Amino acid sequence: MKAMIPFMKLAPKVCSSIISNRKNLIKPLVDLYMAKEYKKIVIVASGSSSNIANSVKYFIQNTLNTEVKIIWPMTYIKFDYKFNEDAFIICMSQSGKSTNTIQAVKKANKMGQDVAVLTTNANSPIKQYTNNVFEYGSGSDDYYVAKGYPASCTFLMLFALETALAKNIIKKEEFELKLKELETAISLMKTSFEVSEQFYANNKEEFKAMRRVMVVGCGPSYGTALEGALKINETFGIPTNAYEMEEFVHGPSYEIFKDHAVFFIDNGDDAHERIMQLYSALHLLTDKVFLISNNGNVADKRIWKLDYEISNEFSILFNIIPFQIISDSICSDLDLLSYNVRNYEFEKIIKTKA
Known part of the structure; x- marks a missing residue:
């Protein structure tokens, strides 16, 4: 694509x-x-x-x-x-x-x-x-x-x-500081792109096999979760929803099966401790648990991480990139053009039988 x-x-x-x-x-x-x-x-x-x-x-x-x-x-x-x-x-x-x-x-x-x-x-x-x-x-x-x-x-x-x-x-000093942080966040978008491409390469078989996706965030990261879910939904065409972290455990978590994929977005802000608690516990329900994080102390192929020294409120600019890369790359690898993934199996049969 x-x-x-x-x-x-x-x-x-x-x-x-x-x-x-x-x-x-x-x-x-x-x-x-x-x-x-x-x-x-x-x-x-x-x-x-x-x-x-x-x-x-x-x-x-x-x-x-x-x-x-x-x-x-x-x-x-x-x-x-x-x-x-x-x-x-x-x-x-x-x-x-x-x-x-x-x-x-x-x-x-x-x-x-x-x-x-x-x-x-x-x-x-x-x-x-x-x-x-x-x-x-x-x-x-x-x-x-x-x-x-x-x-x-x-x-x-x-x-x-x-x-x-x-x-x-x-004050002018605070304005200049925030402006500088915004510029730093923009400069980190290129690094995020590179990290996201590697993240996709490390997990692409699991990503291509996804049939149900949930994206979880809180505060600013809930907006990122909404956009990330929308990108997967409107390109890959599979059921994908975004949830605020506490709403996630009030019903949606009960539908999770082993083949379901869940993404948590951790900005390292006031929601960090609870997000990480949910992330750890969810491994009891599925192995397809992914984390978008700024915590340099965690390491796993299912963890996307980017270290930065700016206010967490600016992370929305580069935290969306892994979802964009995943959506675009899945469709490119499967030769899909915004079709529902169910059509992929149909198209594959038609192509191989012709």
Whole structure:
């Protein structure tokens, strides 16, 4: 398939470009947000855009000291549009063509709520419904959002940092430190790519044999888990779900069989101890337990690890890469093109019988 890897290789350069051009790309959004005193930020998004929002939610909250709420477009349109009078509404659509997100913008307009749109294409149809359209700077040719995920996360984290600096929530010294850490995280994406390729090579037979996958995270890593599960699901075509770590043990863990694969994401943050406890215990149910970790003291072929000396909140930029590599490489090795894996057996029979 190799549909994601070319875009993954471009991602670090794109993210660095967003930082370099942040005054042009992000300042207009900061100015719009600064025009009023908002009590919360509501992000309306689905698919990868929703996963991106979940990945940066806590960074934005902690940086701006402002509540961030994430709502799916149809839920916002039909049910959850009230009590947002003092909210800054951000509607996200990678393509700018998503009909549900367009309807959400129209709903926000009808409710008299202030709305901004984030997209990869400012000239897309969504621009007909608001003047406040902002481009991420990642381009619109990225079908699986392989560079769009880190680029959008970079954009939103920069929005939080630039706004916090403008509102005097953080000092210039802290801003510069966080910016440096963000740049370091971007530089680690190349290393993550290399580690992920080796991780796939070490486990590729098990990965290709997967028929049920669960991805477990907490806090920022839950957003990564959502996007990682989506990538496997929409490329390899097998049942794949993401779970918050405690929700995982309230039902989903009971369905696990020996041939099920489970990925745990450990950022080394406040969820570390519990994630590691779950990771260790799950070996009683299946041998296919994988760990995405920053703990250099653990070693196993089923453990992907990357040592770094930056705040764990930035790990979302490179922790997604193993899932992108796994998804793309499985399809490439099996000569699949986003087909359900059940079709692979069918196609194999047809090809060998012809």
